[in-house]
Amino acid sequence: MKPLVAIDADVLGRRRTGDETYVSNLLRELAPLADRERLAAVTRRPDLVPDGIEAVELAARSQSLRMAVRLPRLLRELRPALAHFLYVVPPLYRGRSVVTVQDLSFDRLSGLMSPRDRALFRTFVPRSVRLAERVLTGSEWSKNDLVDRYGVSPERIVVTPYGVSSTFHPNGPREPERPYALFVGGIQPRKDPLAAVEALALLDGELKLVVVGAEKRGGDEVRSAVRRLGLEQRVEFAGHVERDKLVGLYRDAACLVFPSRYEGFGLPVLEAMASGTPVVATTAGAVPEVAGDAAILVEPGDPEALANGIRRAVSDRERFVAAGLERAKRFSWAETARRTLAVYRELL
Amino acid sequence: MSVRVDAVVVTHGPQPELARCLEALAPQVDDLVVVANSPAPEVDARMIVNTKNAGFAANANTGIAATTAPFVVVANPDTEARPDAVQRLRKFAELHPRAGVIGPQMLFPDGRWQPSRRRFPTVSGTIVRRTPLRKVLRPDIRQVDHYLLEDRPTEPAQADWMLAAFLLLRREMLDELGGFDPGFRLYGEDIDLCYRAARVGWERWYVPQAVVVHEHDAVTDRRFMTRRTVWHLRGIMRFVRKHPERLKAL
Numbered sequence: 001m002k003p004l005v006a007i008d009a010d011v012l013g014r015r016r017t018g019d020e021t022y023v024s025n026l027l028r029e030l031a032p033l034a035d036r037e038r039l040a041a042v043t044r045r046p047d048l049v050p051d052g053i054e055a056v057e058l059a060a061r062s063q064s065l066r067m068a069v070r071l072p073r074l075l076r077e078l079r080p081a082l083a084h085f086l087y088v089v090p091p092l093y094r095g096r097s098v099v100t101v102q103d104l105s106f107d108r109l110s111g112l113m114s115p116r117d118r119a120l121f122r123t124f125v126p127r128s129v130r131l132a133e134r135v136l137t138g139s140e141w142s143k144n145d146l147v148d149r150y151g152v153s154p155e156r157i158v159v160t161p162y163g164v165s166s167t168f169h170p171n172g173p174r175e176p177e178r179p180y181a182l183f184v185g186g187i188q189p190r191k192d193p194l195a196a197v198e199a200l201a202l203l204d205g206e207l208k209l210v211v212v213g214a215e216k217r218g219g220d221e222v223r224s225a226v227r228r229l230g231l232e233q234r235v236e237f238a239g240h241v242e243r244d245k246l247v248g249l250y251r252d253a254a255c256l257v258f259p260s261r262y263e264g265f266g267l268p269v270l271e272a273m274a275s276g277t278p279v280v281a282t283t284a285g286a287v288p289e290v291a292g293d294a295a296i297l298v299e300p301g302d303p304e305a306l307a308n309g310i311r312r313a314v315s316d317r318e319r320f321v322a323a324g325l326e327r328a329k330r331f332s333w334a335e336t337a338r339r340t341l342a343v344y345r346e347l348l
Numbered sequence: 349m350s351v352r353v354d355a356v357v358v359t360h361g362p363q364p365e366l367a368r369c370l371e372a373l374a375p376q377v378d379d380l381v382v383v384a385n386s387p388a389p390e391v392d393a394r395m396i397v398n399t400k401n402a403g404f405a406a407n408a409n410t411g412i413a414a415t416t417a418p419f420v421v422v423a424n425p426d427t428e429a430r431p432d433a434v435q436r437l438r439k440f441a442e443l444h445p446r447a448g449v450i451g452p453q454m455l456f457p458d459g460r461w462q463p464s465r466r467r468f469p470t471v472s473g474t475i476v477r478r479t480p481l482r483k484v485l486r487p488d489i490r491q492v493d494h495y496l497l498e499d500r501p502t503e504p505a506q507a508d509w510m511l512a513a514f515l516l517l518r519r520e521m522l523d524e525l526g527g528f529d530p531g532f533r534l535y536g537e538d539i540d541l542c543y544r545a546a547r548v549g550w551e552r553w554y555v556p557q558a559v560v561v562h563e564h565d566a567v568t569d570r571r572f573m574t575r576r577t578v579w580h581l582r583g584i585m586r587f588v589r590k591h592p593e594r595l596k597a598l
């Protein structure tokens with residue numbers, strides 16, 4: 001009988017941006033590869049589980065209750081040979097496990113989440129990375145952070161760089177009414193939308209800023225900056241945007257502005273590159289690893305440098321479009337899945 | 349027709365093994381360049397001779413610039429590649445577009461395995477390895493981690509860095525990084541190159557199916573203070589100056 005691998009896919013359908021993109025692409029690419037094992041996704045949204053993967057429904061109103069009681073109980077019934085979690089291995093789960101930790105921003109930066117959630121993460125993530133037989137992460141930078149911060153032995157960490165879906169591509173109508181720079185990411189200090197707004201204020205003329213992403217902590221600060229700088233006509237908050245619409249937004253943008261202060265990977269960088277859009281980003285965390293020399297990189301927290309970067313992206317557009325398209329080809333979710341499956345197989 | 353591979357051999361001073369090195373390498377690559385500080389040895393290969401003494405990194409860059417293939421082997425004269433070593437490294441590199449540095453399995457001339465796949469250095473580990481403390485603290489036993497001594501993979505495995513005695517490098521990566529840092533005289537340029545490669549997302553792979561015999565230069569390991577120890581310490585200082593974040597990693 002084929003061994004069962006259970007994957008915690010609770011993020012599906014929860015607009016958790018990076019985490020959700022990771023899980024849904026991983027499942028989709030794992031399905032055709034895993035011919036020697038059975039894969040099951042534990043989720044509240046079975047409709048979002050791709051063909052070839054068994055969907056196991058587990059509704060969850062309280063996240064804590066789910067992790068503390070319901071998920072371990074379900075896993076006791078399923079008896080997987082291996083379970084794959086995101087960030088946290090449920091305390092009562094006793095089986096073998098793999099855990100994916102995207103980055104340690106919750107630990108390194110305060111104010112990302114509520115103090116209660118942060119305390120929970122800081123308790124359970126270190127414990128989980130000790131317990132799990134392998135820790136997966138998207139970049140060497142995050143791997144080093146896991147070694148430095150939690151003392152995980154480097155042998156147990158496997159880097160599975162993330163990819164970019166073929167939905168993002170450069171071909172299609174381009175019809176921006178007005179040129180705009182695009183910001184993609186949660187409205188929170190870690191992603192530093194404030195720097196993007198301040199950079200816009202330094203650029204006169206036509207250029208707009210479109211801010212895509214759900215408001216987290218720090219939305220008010222950004223809005224008041226927009227008012228203070230008199231940019232109400234030039235900044236548009238689009239909120240959370242479904243992927244189909246996002247594809248067009250990337251393609252039409254003059255450039256992506258990605259002023260992040262801490263990044264375990266930086267998916268929007270690749271998505272923009274694959275869409276044929278120049279990228280202006282920071283040197284924070286894993287961004288240089290993802291962007292290479294195909295983007296304009298500036299120090300985090302420097303709106304002036306960011307503004308200069310945007311000018312360069314616009315004036316030298318052709319070059320950065322070509323470099324970005326080339327760079328994006330190096331990353332694929334199929335490769336992420338192959339490396340992940342290799343880890344499962346090593347352990348099974 | 350397979351993708352072309354060129355090779356650069358950097359030699360300093362008289363090297364008795366050089367002829368054997370070139371003999372093993374020449375049939376495996378498309379173009380072979382020897383870069384030497386003068387006086388130049390007599391060899392049967394294209395030769396670039398420096399008028400003033402340059403370090404390994406600078407000479408390697410000169411050789412890389414004198415070749416054109418998408419892959420370039422950089423080798424020390426005291427290495428001898430098995431007949432299919434380059435081909436195996438190249439095949440791996442072609443299948444792994446993310447791999448920028450690909451290194452073979454290294455053996456001592458007597459056939460013993462030579463650990464060439466290593467971790468990025470930490471401060472305390474280096475102090476112990478490079479001073480008389482090593483007599484007491486026995487890094488060869490305690491620092492199994494650094495040398496990855498217990499881990500002798502039989503399948504290709506990722507590495508932090510590998511000895512630059514013999515490496516296949518992807519030109520696209522070298523162009524992006526600007527090659528080796530010529531500020532390193534004799535030690536550290538390999539760690540630095542791999543570290544910078546890692547920072548921009550190039551992977552370093554150890555491919556044990558490719559085998560190279562390496563007469564590992566044991567001078568540094570025998571005596572405490574030689575000119576080479578000084579170069580070595582300077583190399584470490586430069587690495588730390590360039591990458592101060594590594595100081596965190598004790």
